Amino acid sequence: MNGAEILLEALEQEEVEDIFGYPGAVLLALLDALLRSKIRHILVRHEQGAIHAADGYARVSSKTGVCLATSGPGATNLVTGIANAYMDSIPVVILTGQVSTDLLGTDSFQEADITGITIPITKHSYIVKDARELPRIVKEAFFIARTGRPGPVLIDLPKDILNQIVTKAASSKMTLKSYKVFGKGNIGQIEEFAKSIAKSTRPVIYAGGGIVTAGATKPLRALVEKCNIPVVTTLMGLGCIPSDHPNFLGMAGMHGTVSANYALDDCDLLIALGVRFDDRVTSGLGHKFATKAKIVHIDIDPAEIGKVVRANIPIVGDVHMVLEELVSRLTLPKVSEWWEQIHAWQRDFPLRYEQDGRLSPQIILGCIAEIARDDAIIVTDVGQHQMWVAQCYPITYPRQLVTSGGLGTMGFGLPAAVGAQIAKPGKNVVLITGDGSIQMTIQELATIAQHRLPVKIVLMNNGVLGLVRQWQKMFYEERFSEIQLHANPDFVKVAEAYGIKGMRVTTAQEVKPCLTEAMNHPGPVLIDFVISPDEVVLPMVVPGNAITDMLGR
Amino acid sequence: MLHTLAVLVENHPGVLMRVVGLFARRAYNIDSLSVCQTENPGISRMTIVVSGDDQIIEQVSKQLYKLVVVHKVTDLTNETIVDRELALVRVKVNAETRMEVLQTVNVFRGRVVDMGRSNVTVEITGDGEKIDAFVRSMRPYGLLELVRTGTIAILRSDN
Numbered sequence: 001m002n003g004a005e006i007l008l009e010a011l012e013q014e015e016v017e018d019i020f021g022y023p024g025a026v027l028l029a030l031l032d033a034l035l036r037s038k039i040r041h042i043l044v045r046h047e048q049g050a051i052h053a054a055d056g057y058a059r060v061s062s063k064t065g066v067c068l069a070t071s072g073p074g075a076t077n078l079v080t081g082i083a084n085a086y087m088d089s090i091p092v093v094i095l096t097g098q099v100s101t102d103l104l105g106t107d108s109f110q111e112a113d114i115t116g117i118t119i120p121i122t123k124h125s126y127i128v129k130d131a132r133e134l135p136r137i138v139k140e141a142f143f144i145a146r147t148g149r150p151g152p153v154l155i156d157l158p159k160d161i162l163n164q165i166v167t168k169a170a171s172s173k174m175t176l177k178s179y180k181v182f183g184k185g186n187i188g189q190i191e192e193f194a195k196s197i198a199k200s201t202r203p204v205i206y207a208g209g210g211i212v213t214a215g216a217t218k219p220l221r222a223l224v225e226k227c228n229i230p231v232v233t234t235l236m237g238l239g240c241i242p243s244d245h246p247n248f249l250g251m252a253g254m255h256g257t258v259s260a261n262y263a264l265d266d267c268d269l270l271i272a273l274g275v276r277f278d279d280r281v282t283s284g285l286g287h288k289f290a291t292k293a294k295i296v297h298i299d300i301d302p303a304e305i306g307k308v309v310r311a312n313i314p315i316v317g318d319v320h321m322v323l324e325e326l327v328s329r330l331t332l333p334k335v336s337e338w339w340e341q342i343h344a345w346q347r348d349f350p351l352r353y354e355q356d357g358r359l360s361p362q363i364i365l366g367c368i369a370e371i372a373r374d375d376a377i378i379v380t381d382v383g384q385h386q387m388w389v390a391q392c393y394p395i396t397y398p399r400q401l402v403t404s405g406g407l408g409t410m411g412f413g414l415p416a417a418v419g420a421q422i423a424k425p426g427k428n429v430v431l432i433t434g435d436g437s438i439q440m441t442i443q444e445l446a447t448i449a450q451h452r453l454p455v456k457i458v459l460m461n462n463g464v465l466g467l468v469r470q471w472q473k474m475f476y477e478e479r480f481s482e483i484q485l486h487a488n489p490d491f492v493k494v495a496e497a498y499g500i501k502g503m504r505v506t507t508a509q510e511v512k513p514c515l516t517e518a519m520n521h522p523g524p525v526l527i528d529f530v531i532s533p534d535e536v537v538l539p540m541v542v543p544g545n546a547i548t549d550m551l552g553r
Numbered sequence: 554m555l556h557t558l559a560v561l562v563e564n565h566p567g568v569l570m571r572v573v574g575l576f577a578r579r580a581y582n583i584d585s586l587s588v589c590q591t592e593n594p595g596i597s598r599m600t601i602v603v604s605g606d607d608q609i610i611e612q613v614s615k616q617l618y619k620l621v622v623v624h625k626v627t628d629l630t631n632e633t634i635v636d637r638e639l640a641l642v643r644v645k646v647n648a649e650t651r652m653e654v655l656q657t658v659n660v661f662r663g664r665v666v667d668m669g670r671s672n673v674t675v676e677i678t679g680d681g682e683k684i685d686a687f688v689r690s691m692r693p694y695g696l697l698e699l700v701r702t703g704t705i706a707i708l709r710s711d712n
């Protein structure tokens with residue numbers, strides 16, 4: 001057997017079914033071995049597409065995504081996507097080709113030090129120096145990627161290693177001596193946590209992506225419903241409680257709801273679950289955040305605790321296990337007055353949209369929610385359209401929303417939708433994107449066409465880089481600079497050029513019939529919704545101001 | 554405030570880059586760093602002296618712990634430790650100053666390890682302050698070259 005075959009066997013051991021990738025010279029042995037493997041390789045059109053697809057695949061399936069790129073430019077094209085997965089703690093294993101070991105460090109053709117380049121954005125990485133180590137390395141890589149706080153792990157594969165002939169069977173025994181995964185939380189601390197709930201009168205749960213990763217929706221709901229505690233989530237936490245749940249106040253932070261932000265500011269007990277107090281939530285003012293509250297912070301990553309705010313009750317552990325321990329120890333707090341206050345905020349400051357019959361983003365999203373299946377996977381890009389989805393699309397279960405949270409990567413959407421649809425072929429996958437974002441990875445329309453993926457692409461086409469324009473409008477006296485996308489193509493024709501059905505909608509009346517037709521179409525569809533560049537995302541926390549200081553309340 | 558961290562890491566290529574990268578990201582200048590293998594050849598020990606407030610150092614330590622190659626991080630700052638540094642100092646001498654220099658070396662319990670016609674090279678160990686003091690006293694004669702190892706430290710035994 002050669003190294004490539006050993007690698008594929010090790011991947012099969014990890015139950016890998018799909019790899020997103022792009023070929024190159026150093027990968028020839030591997031490409032050849034793929035012809036004889038059960039593993040399916042999905043050919044993308046740019047390596048950034050491969051990593052985002054693997055990322056989207058992992059987000060919806062909770063399996064580890066896998067991608068492959070060649071040495072040098074192939075590997076460096078992955079960098080944005082690796083950073084994206086790292087920021088959102090998504091388990092992916094990245095396979096990169098590399099020049100032969102004897103050429104390493106000599107600036108040989110298509111050599112890039114990809115392990116060096118990616119140190120700050122990977123959880124761990126390997127350069128394989130002997131094919132016999134592959135079974136162990138692959139096993140360790142998957143173990144590290146998916147356990148604890150998940151993240152990307154890179155395996156750099158020199159060409160001679162992929163070609164190395166190995167006769168003796170190699171061991172896959174892991175040798176991770178110091179890698180530690182936290183599980184159960186400290187019982188004493190959990191008891192303190194339970195006591196603090198009993199004593200509180202204005203508790204609030206601030207839930208994030210950690211709940212989704214840990215699969216902790218059930219104990220979360222038990223806690224919420226038993227104690228009648230209000231819940232706000234981060235962008236990454238959307239779906240950990242259904243958006244129509246009476247205890248859900250909405251997303252918190254810059255474009256959150258007023259009631260969510262007021263509740264965070266006014267609570268006497270902040271229960272932070274799998275969150276990292278990101279500055280899009282705290283407005284970068286950790287020291288002014290939830291100042292009246294005792295803070296309980298549960299996270300599997302000890303480095304998150306105390307990073308932005310001091311926790312009064314820190315608990316390092318798996319949030320699922322911690323909540324299960326907690327739920328049996330609960331004494332109910334008295335929260336009726338608190339709810340009166342919250343209901344008053346909700347009444348006074350609901351999310352509002354002007355409805356004058358124009359083709360507004362909210363009408364489009366409302367109609368998608370009505371027509372798409374309830375469990376449709378919603379993938380977004382980055383910009384205003386993303387925030388409108390976060391604010392008003394009914395996200396009802398974890399892993400339903402696929403969005404680039406921490407890095408905010410324009411161009412994530414289309415390839416992530418590819419990955420999501422490959423992972424969940426039976427589900428409706430709807431991509432909501434912008435005319436700026438989609439053009440960053442638009443070549444992946446070919447991947448969609450080639451694999452006949454029935455992704456429905458909702459393009460909110462405002463002819464501008466909307467979110468940036470909104471900031472210029474609000475904070476730079478409408479001095480618009482470099483946000484006009486004058487030479488946009490005709491997106492319907494672009495879709496058609498790829499053999500994808502294209503449609504255009506310019507009025508509110510057309511939305512429903514058009515979406516119905518699109519959803520009933522068996523293949524992929526791109527719908528170009530022409531909306532006004534003047535639409536804004538509101539409410540909004542003025543950057544640098546307290547989270548209660550919201551424009552457009 | 555100066556912190557002294559003892560970090561046990563795997564003895565592999567690339568490990569140093571991962572560790573110092575964490576300090577660089579937060580723009581912490583490492584005052585001194587020394588690394589060598591321990592009693593276990595698979596493990597190296599780094600002694601890192603860095604300045605920063607307690608909370609940030611705690612944060613960096615936690616981040617260090619997350620590296621798969623890091624086995625243990627100990628902040629020795631508030632512990633009772635023995636810390637030492639080795640310096641090699643080359644000083645200009647002439648017929649007039651030679652005796653004076655050698656006397657000072659003696660006072661600091663240094664050792665002359667090399668002697669040229671117009672200079673001597675002295676080996677000296679001690680904590681950082683002692684080395685600083687020695688270097689200061691040599692300066693007037695003409696410091697030609699100075700090599701310091703950076704601090705290494707070990708916890709005092711309990712008994």
Ligand SMILES: Cc1ncc(C[n+]2csc(CCOP(=O)(O)OP(=O)(O)O)c2C)c(N)n1
Nearest residue numbers: 383384385408410434435436437465466467
């Ligand atoms: C790769 C990348 N480059 C730049 C940005 C900065 N940025 C954030 S939102 C935005 C505009 C997005 O425009 P579009 O995709 O058309 O969405 P819209 O805001 O108009 O809905 C820009 C440029 C980014 N997030 N990602």
